[in-house]
Amino acid sequence: MTRQGLVELDAVIAIARRGSFRAAALELEMSTTALSNAIGKLERQLGVRLFNRTTRSVSLTDAGRNFVGQVGPALQDIHEAMNAARSQQEIPAGMLRINAFATAAREILSPLILTFLRLYPQVHIDLVTEGRLVDVVAEGFDFGVRTRDLVPSDMIAVPLGPGRRNVVVGSPTYFQKHGKPLVPPDLLRHACLRIRLPNGAPYRWQFEKDGQSVQIDVTGPITLDEASLSRIAALEAVGIGYVMESDVRNDLDAGRLEAVLEDWTPLLAPLSLYYPGRRHPSAAFKAFIDLAREFSKQSRRRR
Numbered sequence: 546m547t548r549q550g551l552v553e554l555d556a557v558i559a560i561a562r563r564g565s566f567r568a569a570a571l572e573l574e575m576s577t578t579a580l581s582n583a584i585g586k587l588e589r590q591l592g593v594r595l596f597n598r599t600t601r602s603v604s605l606t607d608a609g610r611n612f613v614g615q616v617g618p619a620l621q622d623i624h625e626a627m628n629a630a631r632s633q634q635e636i637p638a639g640m641l642r643i644n645a646f647a648t649a650a651r652e653i654l655s656p657l658i659l660t661f662l663r664l665y666p667q668v669h670i671d672l673v674t675e676g677r678l679v680d681v682v683a684e685g686f687d688f689g690v691r692t693r694d695l696v697p698s699d700m701i702a703v704p705l706g707p708g709r710r711n712v713v714v715g716s717p718t719y720f721q722k723h724g725k726p727l728v729p730p731d732l733l734r735h736a737c738l739r740i741r742l743p744n745g746a747p748y749r750w751q752f753e754k755d756g757q758s759v760q761i762d763v764t765g766p767i768t769l770d771e772a773s774l775s776r777i778a779a780l781e782a783v784g785i786g787y788v789m790e791s792d793v794r795n796d797l798d799a800g801r802l803e804a805v806l807e808d809w810t811p812l813l814a815p816l817s818l819y820y821p822g823r824r825h826p827s828a829a830f831k832a833f834i835d836l837a838r839e840f841s842k843q844s845r846r847r848r
Contacts, residue, residue, distance in 0.1 A: 553587040554620050556580055557595060561605055561613050562683070566598075572685050625825065637829035638667035644681055645690035647674040648772055648789045649816050653690065653705060657840050661833055668829045676743030676770075682821050687830060693814040700819040703837045706844040708812035711751070712790045714802040719782040725805045726785070729759045736784035737763035741770040750787045752809040759809070763787075776802075 552573075559569035560580075570580040588595055595609035605613060645653070650672060658670055673686070681689040681700075689700070692709075696702045713726070726732050729752045740748035747768065749760040765784045769775050772792050779786035779793075780801060786793075796802040818837045823830065 551620075551623070553583045554616055556583050557587065557609075557613060558617055558620060560584070560596065560603060561609070564603055566603060635828065636667060637665040637827070637832040639827060639829050640669045640671060641688065641829055641833055642671045642673070642686045643688045643690060644673050644675065644679055644684070644686045646676060648792060649690045649692075650674045652709075652789075652791050652816065653840075657705070657837060660840075661836050664836070665829065665832055668832075681819075688818055688820045688833070690816060690818055693817045696817050696819045699821070701822060702817040702819040703834065704841050705816040705818055705837065706841070708815050710790050710810050710812050711787055712793065712797075712804045712810055713750075713785060713787055713806045714779050714793055714797070714804050715785040716780055716782040716801065717803055719779075719785065720803060720805075722782075725803075727806075729761050729806060729809055732761050732763050732785065735763075735765075737765035738775045738778050738784045738786040739763060739765050739768040740775070740787060741768050743770075752806065753811050754809045 555573060556569065556575075559572050560566060563569045563572065566577050566580055570577045573580065575583075584595065591608075591612075593608040594606050595612055597604045597606055643658075654672075658672065662668065662670060678691070678695060679686070679689070681687075689696075690705070693702065693704065713732075715725075723735060726735060729750070732750065737750075740750075742748050747762065749762050752759040752761065767778060767783065769778065772788050775786040775788050776793055776796070778784065779788070780796065785805075790797075793802055797804060818834075820830075820834070826834075
């Protein structure tokens with residue numbers, strides 16, 4: 546086996562797990578061409594095909610299944626030994642991968658992630674933002690960031706900051722022309738900036754007051770799937786937006802946007818950083834958790 550044998554073995558396991566060369570290449574941060582070449586080289590060395598490949602699917606051959614069954618546990622032991630060695634590092638270094646909602650990433654980017662990078666310049670952080678819920682272990686992430694109520698029960702969680710909330714906002718120009726909604730059903734008479742969920746379904750705006758919950762399927766001139774776009778449209782007086790308060794706090798303070806229905810938008814669950822238990826965490830992994838816990842303590846003091 547060549548010096549690159551470990552990379553090739555990781556490639557086999559990743560493709561077997563993902564069922565896709567493209568998904569495995571993204572996980573391993575390789576091009577699809579490089580990944581295909583690595584597998585082809587390994588198959589030539591072994592003298593057998595490990596995968597059946599068509600234009601639509603990838604599956605293990607019988608030889609491939611036997612190979613993965615034997616190599617998988619041994620490869621896991623090798624990576625465990627490598628992690629044990631890395632855990633002896635005194636200076637945090639290497640890469641940390643974090644998966645988060647886009648709004649959550651914006652909230653923690655400056656106070657937590659950028660602070661960490663200034664403290665530990667030898668660490669590289671790969672921050673991936675997406676709306677869907679992912680299995681952080683299966684998809685190769687060190688940490689996830691989601692609201693506390695979405696953290697899997699088998700994960701260790703560190704709370705990040707106080708509760709958050711959505712706000713309904715519009716520009717002074719819009720409200721001067723169209724008036725302000727006083728209760729959620731009034732939104733049906735306004736131009737609203739619709740929200741699309743990651744699965745493609747329209748989002749019903751959520752409200753609650755005195756134990757009464759209301760969902761409004763708003764209508765309006767545009768549908769968006771990113772909060773920063775809703776902010777821009779609201780600033781341009783296109784309509785009323787439903788956004789995370791942290792995304793428009795500066796606009797509210799400056800008077801560029803005004804909030805309405807505030808008594809109908811209670812606090813939501815706070816954010817949490819979560820991660821699986823590890824026998825041999827790296828110095829970077831431990832340092833990031835320590836900083837997150839300190840960030841959590843400071844947030845509680847500010848409340």
